[in-house]
Every structure is written in structure tokens, then in C-alpha cells.
Amino acid sequence: MTQHNASETTPGAGPLTGVRILDLSSVVMGPYATQILADLGADVIKVEPPSGDNMRAVGPMRNPGMGHLYLHLNRNKRSIVLDLKTPEGLDACLKLAESCDALLYNIRPQAMARLGLSYEAVAARNPRIVYLGAYGFGEAGPYAGRPAYDDLIQGQTGIAALSAQQSGDVPRYAPLTLADRAVGLHVGIALVSAVLHARAAGRGQQVEIPMFEGMAHLVLGDHLGGATFEPPLGPTGYARLLAPHRRPYATADGYLCLLIYNDKHWRNFFGLIGRPELEQDPRFCTHGARAAHISEVYAFVAEVISTRPSQEWLDDLARADIPASQLYTVDGLLQDEHLAATGFIREMDHPSEGRIRTTAPLGQYQGTPTSLRRPAPRLGEHSREVLEQAGYDAARIDALVDRGITQDGND
Secondary structure (H helix, E strand, O other): OOOOOHHHOOOOOOOOOOOEEEEOOOOOHHHHHHHHHHHOOOEEEEEEOOOOOHHHHOOOOOOOOOOHHHHHHOOOEEEEEOOOOOHHHHHHHHHHHOOOOEEEEOOOHHHHHHHOOOHHHHHHHOOOOEEEEOOOOOOOOOOOOOOOOHHHHHHHOOHHHHHHHHHOOOOOOOOOOHHHHHHHHHHHHHHHHHHHHHHHHOOOEEEEOOHHHHHHHHHHHHHOHHHHOOOOOOOOOOHHHHOOOOOOEEOOOOEEEEOOOOHHHHHHHHHHOOOHHHHHOOOOOOHHHHHHOHHHHHHHHHHHHOOOOHHHHHHHHHHOOOOEEEOOOHHHHHOOHHHHHHOOEEEEEEOOOEEEEEEOOOOOOOOOOOOOOOOOOOOOOOHHHHHHHOOOOHHHHHHHHHOOOOOOOOO
């Protein structure tokens, strides 16, 4: 990894302290990857155009350019504004790349080349850099260059169709930025892996993580089914996940979540409902039998669970050591006693946005604890700081500000 002087490294802690990432990505997938890496201690320098990351405009918000999604995705980062379409902005970006372990971007490589930021141009300034492109489709295929957004990728990788197949309703997208965030995890893993290789080998490399292939990797891992084999042994799909009754169970007064999974669970469940003879029923007697009759199994459980109130079931299921939980809304999740006890939901004071609520960095690292070191930055909040660390003097920075090539978010 590229070494930095203590005075040049963002104060903080975490296992990735000392790693510096030049983040040219925007919206969700790339910023989510670098949110995780920043939470783990990396110094993430977020390069934004003068108009800022588009996610700044997605409300609710207290002040323009500081929307709720932006606040979560970009905490623990520094923001610098650079107009990369100008020679001075391009030169500043290349100068910053000299001290970075990785550069992340989410436009096509050809567009990066037109800006003067091809892999060859960046590697000429820093041969050890990892140059990672996180965009819609692999460059080797016929879809290269197509626009890719979360909804499109969910549709194109079968997620919406699987929803319809399971529910019998119309196709629906998952109500979260599933593709952005799932593939964003791949991006973070790929970046750290390549940086580790660069440290060992003394040279970086170009890396591609496409969104379409990333979600296909996830979907097909569950749903290749019989098509795993050639010739196929049956249809695609994981039958348990597609069973019509695989959903929260309706009780007499609401819903609960329940998964009766192994032989012990089923034996305890049959005892709980006063039907021990069902242990010998050919539909229920083994894991394989239950899998072969999964729709019947779920339908049977649904019928039984509908007869009593939720809390009665939850109490009895807990005593029988059968996995079950209440059904939360997002509002209910915020009030969860476990998350409160672990401090996972945090409140913090943002210097411009006031009191805000966010999640803690995930996990516990005994020797390198993580922290919320910085709130999400205002546009260009760290432009001067970052440029000064790159060797620019005050007069040169003032000239860039005057020409609109950078912005001082503290003015």
C-alpha cells in the first residue's frame, strides 16, 4: 500500500488506516463501496464536479445538497470539487492519484480516456495504483456501454420476475437499491484485494466489476437449480424460495416470521401443536421430503399459524426453540432493543445539518476499532485541504477557485 505521512492522513482508526482512495464514483454503488472502506479507516477523497454528486439532491434534507441518502453514503469521506473537463482540473486529479492506493470510477473506460484519465495515464503517474471501474456491463460483451440503474439491473437479472413467480402477482422490484448495494460490496472486496496484491507485487492493475454480472452472480447462485447440470435435471429456481406461502405468516392479529428448518425444529413444532404423529408423515419426515413437498409444507404451517395471536406464538415458539421473530416495519426496526443495546443506531451532530441519525460502522475490531470520524462533507468542504496536501500553495488554489475549477465549501 502507498505510505502516507501522519500529517497527510485523515485522523481516525480502523484496519484500513493508511489506505487512500480517490473516489470519482457517484450515486449509490461506488459510494456505498467506499462508505464501507471509509468506515474501516480508509482515507476516501471524494472528487465531485461543480454541480456535486446527484445523490445530494435526493430528499428529505434540511439544506440544499445534503439529502438523506448522501449523508449516509458519504460519511467518513473528504470532498474536493474538480472540473475534470478543464486541463487544470485534470492535472489536479492526476496529482492526487500519485499518493493514492486506488482510483474508483463508475463511467465507461472510454469516457475516462476522453477526460485524460485512462488507466495508462493514471498508471504513468502512479504505477502502484489500483484502477477500478464499477459500471453496468462488462466491456467484453455486447451490452457494454448501456446505461445501468438499479431498477434495470433488478429486472434484467430476473429479480422482478422471481417476485412475480413466487407471489403470483405482477413483477416487482425489491424496495431497496439491492443491485447497487450488493455489487457495491463486490467493489469494496475487489478494491482491497487488488490493493493487497499491489503492496506485495509493487505494481497496480486495472480491475472491472460490472453491475449486471455482479447481480447475475447473486441470482444464479440461488436459482440455477436443475440447470446446474447438463443436460438439465429440472427447471431453474430454488423451490423453497419460490413457494407461494414463503412469506410472513398471518396470525389471528397480525404477522410473524417463522422458519421451521431442521428435524429438531419440526419435532418440536409438532409437539407444540399437539400433532406428534406428523413426524411420520411422508411429507415431513426428512429434510429431503420437506424440500420435495415445500409448497404443501408452507401451506400447512400457514393454516396452523393463522389460528392464534402473534405474541402467543412467539412466546411458545421461543420455549420450543423454534426460530421465529416479529415482523418489523422500518420504524419498528429503529426501535429494536437489540440494536439499541449494541449502539448500532447512532445520533450525531452534523456541523451544517444538525442532529442526524445513522448506523454505526459494521462489526467490532478489537485491535483497530472503527468510528464515525467525519460527517458527510459539504460540497468542496475539503478542496483546499486536499490540494494543499498535494503541494498546491494558497495562491494557486485561489486561482482555481476564482475560475470555478474547484470550490471551497467553507466559504
